[in-house]
Amino acid sequence: MSVILQSIAVARKDLLIEWRSPSRVSGILFFALALLLMVAFTTDASAATLRKQAGGALWLGMLLASTRSLDLSYAIETEEDALEGLVLWPVDPRAMFFGKAFANTTILFLVASALTPLAIAIFDAPIYGSVTHYVAFLALGSAALAAPGTLYALLTARARSASVLLPVLLFPLVVPALIAASRGTSLAMEGDLMNQAPSWIKLLLLFNAVHWSLDALLYGRIVEDG
């Protein structure tokens, strides 16, 4: 079976588990929502400042929620040693990476989409700019968090007592993507008068290209034995 078919099978498996008991999506959705509210409370900013913060707050919520989501995506694998089963089947490690990263991207994207109307309401920041750009930033940003996240979450899931390290490893790494996604989202919300969005999209595309290829190659070195 080719890598693509295997990837689809792995992604389908992960999404099916989520579909049957959507505890992960609902859990991290409310986690991120709580975070958005906290940002709005603690900064105590004026309405205009709050509106400017909407994109950044949304992605801060997504970033923190993503660590929980990524952790959980391996909790289901390690509980009954299901990961060993996948390795022994044998599933190509690249297919495992692509499948899991795609499932993680989908879940993050769904959470981001569900958060959007809530963020709009909390921060009073309707989308004045391009909705297409907004959706593109959500999708590319989710993919940019998911790719290195899928690799690092496996690492921290396999090393005992290392799950606390996932944010330490992941956050500095995704800074470029996070800046691009939050600036881009803000631009889409406020209206992009200077046409800056394409350059942020380009940065996100580059980030995704590097991580989706490099991390897929390295994934096998962690998943095999150990």
Add this chain to the structure above:
Amino acid sequence: MYSRLYQLLKMVGDPLADFIQAHLPLIHTQQAHLIGAASLLLAAALGFNHKKLPFRWEAVVGVLGVLLFIYGQAEGLVLAPKESMMGDAGRILYVHVPAAWVAMVAFGAAFVGSLTYLVTERFGADHVSEASTEVGIVFSILLLVLGAIFGRPTWGVYWTWDPRLTASAVMMLTFVGVLLLRAVIVDAENRARWSAVATIVASINIPITYMSVKWWRTMHQMQSTKNTLDPDMRAVLWFNTWAFVLLGIWFIATRYRIAARQAADESAPALPEAP
């Protein structure tokens, strides 16, 4: 006292600087860069066979580095001309820039070590990666602190969220993450393999940091090259760069030995002879 020191340094320093400038046309930062990287690789290669050497080669490098550092500091603080715009504050350039180069080269060495480990599975390469990561972090902390001291008189602030500054700080943090990961994995083989993977992924930040002044609009100046520096300053920078490179190699080699000993200590003791 200062003037006497100046006279003394001028007596020794000027002919030496003239000699080097006359005979070595490579007072060119990019070449120094390449040589620095090559030296670190050489140090790594030597490190693999360190047991066959009759003496600790890195001690020689270290002594040379310290001497060159003392001389370079004297040059930078006393002999070098004042910077035309920044005055004496400009002198910090002579330590800030070398620290940045050595930090990047050390992280580069960590990348090479990790890649080598994944290909060859030799623990020596993992030790190189571990040592270089630590030394790179030390030099990048130095870089950030010196940059902050530099920034206050020239930009008016210690820190600003400029792309170059942000990228440098982020580069340091990614490698700190790798060290933290190393600390929690018990099994030696897993530790080597997994931290190699983490190091390679973290290395994506090295070119981003280096190119950040070109890719984004930034307050930070472009990379310094032969053409952007006055010849007098170039010579001083050249001395200090070599001092930092040699000190970096010395640190990495020493740290490598510690890592090798720890690894030997970790592995199970030999079984006793059968009676």
